[in-house]
Amino acid sequence: MSSNSDFSRRKFLKAGVAVVAAAPVAALVGGGTAFAAERLKEDDPQAKSMKYVHDASESDEAGEGETCKNCALYTGDRDADWGSCSIFGGKEVNIDGWCNSWAKAD
Template identity: 40%
Template sequence: MSKIARRQFIQLSAVAAAGYFVSPGREAKAQDLPHVTEDDPTAMAMKYTHDTSTVDPATRAKPDENQNCANCALIQGADGDEWRPCQIFPGKLVNANGWCSVWAPKA
């Protein structure tokens, strides 16, 4: 076996191994994303919490106990899902019962 043949074998083996672990045609789903944690630097800066009932209404721009991620204009995904994508935390999911200081009412 020559060096070129070995090199090709190694390259093809790497491609085959990658193909084994990556399913062609499989779409990424929102539920595959990690949950944002309350100690995440962005979450801390935005005062994010998983449970809106722990937030002092006086700290909100518009004191309203009904503010939560589920009724925020920035949340994405299907209504009713417990964890959903949010524009503020790309690549992570927020709890629908959560809250952060960027909360904005849905139109």
């Protein structure tokens, strides 16, 4: 009798350990999705104040060849279509975009 309940308790404890061990992994995976960066909208008040556009060729003020991709303030993956910018916090900018804070990357 007690061996049966010992067996069940061991199974229960093992299952519990597995759940506890998996929780941080699930949190990381889930957290990556939950905190996926939001894309900056052109009508965002800060974007408007800095004359941000998704396509630098649509700006009258962007210099020839100036885009987020070659801006020193761009902190995202330069091979991606969208990435983070130190000016716009957690929001992603388009790699072909531009704003009036553009600064040449080294």
